[in-house]
Amino acid sequence: MEHFFSGFAIVLQLKYILFMFGGVFMGTVLGFLPGLNAAMGIALMLPLTYTMPPLDALVFLASIYTGGLFGGAVTAILINTPGSNANIATTLDGYPMHQKGESERALGLALCSSVIGGLVGMTCLILIAGPMAEAALKFGPAEMFMVAFFGLTVVGSLSDDVIKSLFSGLVGLLLGTVGINDMGIERGTMGSIYLMEGLPLIPALIGFLALPAIYDLVAKGDAGQMTAQRVSLKKLWSGCCEVFKHPVQALLCSLAGVVIGIMPAAGASIAGLFCYNQSKQFSKRPQDFGSGIAEGIVACETANNASEGGALATMFVLGIPGSNATAMMLGAVVLMGWTPGPRMFSQYGDIIYTVFSSLFIQQFVMLFFGILLCLLATKLSRISVKYLAPTIIMLTVVGAFSSGYNLFDPSLMIGCSVLGWLMKRHNYPVMPLVLGILLGDIADAELMRIFQSFDHFYEIFTRPIVLTLLSISILSVTLPQYLRWKRKRASKSAV
Amino acid sequence: MLKLMLRLLPLFTMGGWSVYYYLDTLKGGEEAGYLTKPVFYAIAALGAVIFAREIARWRRENDRSLGAADRKKMAKAAVCVTASVVYVAALPKAGFLLATTLFLCAGFIWLGAKKHHALILSVLLSGAVYGIFKYALAVPLFSGPWGF
Numbered sequence: 001m002e003h004f005f006s007g008f009a010i011v012l013q014l015k016y017i018l019f020m021f022g023g024v025f026m027g028t029v030l031g032f033l034p035g036l037n038a039a040m041g042i043a044l045m046l047p048l049t050y051t052m053p054p055l056d057a058l059v060f061l062a063s064i065y066t067g068g069l070f071g072g073a074v075t076a077i078l079i080n081t082p083g084s085n086a087n088i089a090t091t092l093d094g095y096p097m098h099q100k101g102e103s104e105r106a107l108g109l110a111l112c113s114s115v116i117g118g119l120v121g122m123t124c125l126i127l128i129a130g131p132m133a134e135a136a137l138k139f140g141p142a143e144m145f146m147v148a149f150f151g152l153t154v155v156g157s158l159s160d161d162v163i164k165s166l167f168s169g170l171v172g173l174l175l176g177t178v179g180i181n182d183m184g185i186e187r188g189t190m191g192s193i194y195l196m197e198g199l200p201l202i203p204a205l206i207g208f209l210a211l212p213a214i215y216d217l218v219a220k221g222d223a224g225q226m227t228a229q230r231v232s233l234k235k236l237w238s239g240c241c242e243v244f245k246h247p248v249q250a251l252l253c254s255l256a257g258v259v260i261g262i263m264p265a266a267g268a269s270i271a272g273l274f275c276y277n278q279s280k281q282f283s284k285r286p287q288d289f290g291s292g293i294a295e296g297i298v299a300c301e302t303a304n305n306a307s308e309g310g311a312l313a314t315m316f317v318l319g320i321p322g323s324n325a326t327a328m329m330l331g332a333v334v335l336m337g338w339t340p341g342p343r344m345f346s347q348y349g350d351i352i353y354t355v356f357s358s359l360f361i362q363q364f365v366m367l368f369f370g371i372l373l374c375l376l377a378t379k380l381s382r383i384s385v386k387y388l389a390p391t392i393i394m395l396t397v398v399g400a401f402s403s404g405y406n407l408f409d410p411s412l413m414i415g416c417s418v419l420g421w422l423m424k425r426h427n428y429p430v431m432p433l434v435l436g437i438l439l440g441d442i443a444d445a446e447l448m449r450i451f452q453s454f455d456h457f458y459e460i461f462t463r464p465i466v467l468t469l470l471s472i473s474i475l476s477v478t479l480p481q482y483l484r485w486k487r488k489r490a491s492k493s494a495v
Numbered sequence: 496m497l498k499l500m501l502r503l504l505p506l507f508t509m510g511g512w513s514v515y516y517y518l519d520t521l522k523g524g525e526e527a528g529y530l531t532k533p534v535f536y537a538i539a540a541l542g543a544v545i546f547a548r549e550i551a552r553w554r555r556e557n558d559r560s561l562g563a564a565d566r567k568k569m570a571k572a573a574v575c576v577t578a579s580v581v582y583v584a585a586l587p588k589a590g591f592l593l594a595t596t597l598f599l600c601a602g603f604i605w606l607g608a609k610k611h612h613a614l615i616l617s618v619l620l621s622g623a624v625y626g627i628f629k630y631a632l633a634v635p636l637f638s639g640p641w642g643f
Contacts, residue, residue, distance in 0.1 A: 047628070047634065051633070163541055163544055163545055163548070164545060166537075166541055167506075167509070167538065167541040167542060167545060168509075170534050170537055170538045170541070171509045171512075171513060171538060173530070173534050174512075174513055174516050174531060174534055174535070174538070177530065177531055178516075181526075181527065183526045183527070185523040185524070185526060185527040186523070187516065187519055187520055187523060187527055187531070188515070188516045188519050188520075214575070215571070215572040215575050215576075216568075216572075218571050218572070218575055218606065219567070219568040219571045219572060221606075221607075384606075384608075385606065386603060386606030386607045386608045387603060387606075387608060387616065389575070389602065389606060390598065390599050390601075390602025390603055390606070391599065391620060393575065393578075393579055393582075393598075393602070394582075394595055394598060394599060394620075394624070395624070397579065397582060397583060397586075398624060398628060398634075398636075401586075401634075401636075402628065402634045405634070405635055407583060407586065407587065410583045411580075411583060414576060414579050414580055414583065417576070417579075418576055419505065419508055419509070421572055422501075422504055422505045422508070423505050426501075426502050426504075426505050428505050440530075443530055444529070444530045444531070447529050447530045448526065448529055448530075451529055
């Protein structure tokens with residue numbers, strides 16, 4: 001914990017303040033632009049972090065992540081198009097409020113709720129990350145394998161189509177094991193020296209996640225882009241203050257968001273929709289939900305921002321990404337030479353706690369940029385797809401090239417983007433594939449160690465932590481199904 | 496039929512690669528396949544289910560042809576992919592600055608930007624990115640026949 005407090009002294013230096021302002025600004029703008037998100041921002045900025053010290057890089061990337069969380073709410077409110085999945089529930093009451101001519105109020109509510117959710121999420125992150133890591137240090141190959149298994153069990157819950165989700169996740173698992181394994185056996189390299197050390201992570205992630213969104217953006221053209229909206233600072237501020245009329249709801253939704261965020265890949269969208277539905281059920285006027293009321297926006301914006309605190313805890317402590325953005329951040333951590341997993345937290349605890357300190361400050365930076373963003377929404381929304389799309393494609397090619405200084409990486413990225421686009425088009429969820437790629441190598445290596453350490457595989461189930469993780473894995477399969485059922489009910493009743 | 500083929504394309508691509516990977520794993524002996532073999536069997540089973548489901552869904556559909564809107568979307572995505580491939584291939588030959596300027600300019604104009612806007616913006620953007628990556632970040636971007 002002392003690292004956390006001393007971390008404030010470090011991140012309040014001018015260099016880190018500039019990183020935070022730059023990152024939050026970039027994340028906010030990317031989150032605001034339809035089709036783009038924080039994950040893409042992190043992907044684009046990864047090449048810039050190659051030469052940075054780990055702390056600088058993590059503070060910068062975490063700032064993009066923080067900014068991206070609010071940016072998506074602006075489009076959700078103004079044009080009924082969530083900037084990311086996390087803001088799906090924001091459209092339910094945000095857009096009707098905008099239609100009633102109360103755009104500033106809705107934006108103010110979303111902004112302040114995001115900051116409160118973020119602060120609660122980060123507080124929980126600091127409180128639970130340490131104990132989680134302490135317990136995780138007792139992990140051997142069996143426990144580590146179960147952690148990977150736990151991460152993989154959620155793939156079935158990432159989409160409505162469980163079969164396709166599992167299929168994608170398992171193919172990702174195979175992709176994650178490409179290269180020369182711990183026994184020196186070469187697998188699936190097709191003779192390419194560029195695949196010997198495994199599938200290049202960053203080009204693959206950019207290809208699967210970022211480029212398909214650009215192709216869709218090009219296909220849609222400028223249709224659906226934001227029309228001019230004037231925002232008054234006074235009304236915006238009164239919207240911000242209105243959140244404090246619902247303190248209990250804001251706190252409870254934030255806490256629920258953290259719990260949902262801890263479950264890998266359950267995600268901010270489920271957190272937002274779940275809390276929206278719960279708020280509606282416990283509200284004295286449930287019939288008003290969906291017509292543009294403050295409680296609807298407070299519920300989902302506090303929950304989706306708080307869930308990211310939980311997602312960061314699982315990423316930093318267990319090495320399991322809970323969203324596209326945390327997957328990208330985990331990729332950055334791998335590029336720094338860190339091994340994702342419980343030992344990462346003990347080896348680099350001082351750096352990680354300093355990043356946590358910066359996350360607190362980033363919430364206030366986000367408040368500042370959020371106000372500016374709302375005021376400048378009209379101008380930013382005029383960035384046309386015709387200028388945006390070619391620029392982003394060029395930057396992704398440069399980003400992929402910079403990861404290995406060879407042309408194989410951008411070529412692989414383009415190949416992955418075609419597959420990613422086809423998958424998106426035909427409802428194969430991409431996130432399980434990405435999760436599989438990230439966890440495949442760990443699962444494979446730990447399984448091999450299990451076979452070297454134990455006479456039989458079933459012996460691992462005599463260990464209490466393995467049994468606990470197995471139980472959590474089973475819960476992680478069943479609970480999202482329950483949440484999805486609740487979400488469907490919420491959506492139906494909201495319509 | 497084209498609609499069905501496109502629908503099955505992700506399945507065949509991922510499934511086909513998995514078959515190749517499985518066969519490659521077999522060459523490595525037992526140690527190579529502790530995880531990959533059971534995973535492949537699960538992929539094969541799930542792939543068969545998806546294949547059967549897609550065929551059944553296609554048979555149920557009244558309109559089995561690809562709509563004009565779909566064709567347009569696919570054509571635009573195909574242009575993006577082709578342009579990216581050409582751009583990557585041109586980088587070592589033309590150099591970063593020239594290849595990027597041409598790629599951006601063509602992209603802007605294709606998406607409807609005015610020619611002079613496209614030209615000015617593409618030159619400025621290429622120069623800015625070249626400066627940042629080549630000099631600030633020391634990324635060895637390709638130099639063309641003219642040295643830039």
